[in-house]
Amino acid sequence: MVRHENNGRCPKCAELLKLAHPKLRAFAEKRQSENAEVHVSCTFRDKADQDRAFAIHASDKKWPMSKHNRTPSYAVDFFQIDRRGNPQWNKDWFLLEIGVPAERAGFRWGGDWDRDGVPHERGEGDNPHVEIP
Numbered sequence: 626m627v628r629h630e631n632n633g634r635c636p637k638c639a640e641l642l643k644l645a646h647p648k649l650r651a652f653a654e655k656r657q658s659e660n661a662e663v664h665v666s667c668t669f670r671d672k673a674d675q676d677r678a679f680a681i682h683a684s685d686k687k688w689p690m691s692k693h694n695r696t697p698s699y700a701v702d703f704f705q706i707d708r709r710g711n712p713q714w715n716k717d718w719f720l721l722e723i724g725v726p727a728e729r730a731g732f733r734w735g736g737d738w739d740r741d742g743v744p745h746e747r748g749e750g751d752n753p754h755v756e757i758p
């Protein structure tokens with residue numbers, strides 16, 4: 626099984642990113658080159674994956690309506706693995722390391738769906754998710 630590694634060249638992330646749109650792949654690779662704690666949990670979801678995600682409320686969309694269902698995938702989900710190798714779930718980390726750079730690069734971030742930049746809304750919602758608008 627391919628594992629996530631925190632050396633800046635994670636083989637598991639590279640495998641997942643092969644299924645992502647080149648623009649999103651380039652964005653993810655740049656984030657990873659700047660911060661080895663940035664990892665990818667999901668790019669393309671096939672029908673079985675999407676059905677599962679819908680069933681556990683990880684997605685509110687049915688196949689094939691999610692941007693994760695396109696080929697290549699128009700969405701990437703990120704997460705943090707800290708320097709000790711432990712997954713983290715920190716709202717501020719998502720905002721600073723994923724949300725702000727994603728919006729600056731022209732993508733839509735799941736923590737700010739309507740992209741109005743209103744601060745009290747930021748960091749709420751689907752923080753791991755970045756998609757091509």
Ligand SMILES: [Zn+2]
Pocket residue numbers: 628629630635636637638639663664665
């Ligand atoms: Zn990884």
Ligand SMILES: [Zn+2]
Pocket residue numbers: 693700701702753754755
């Ligand atoms: Zn997503």
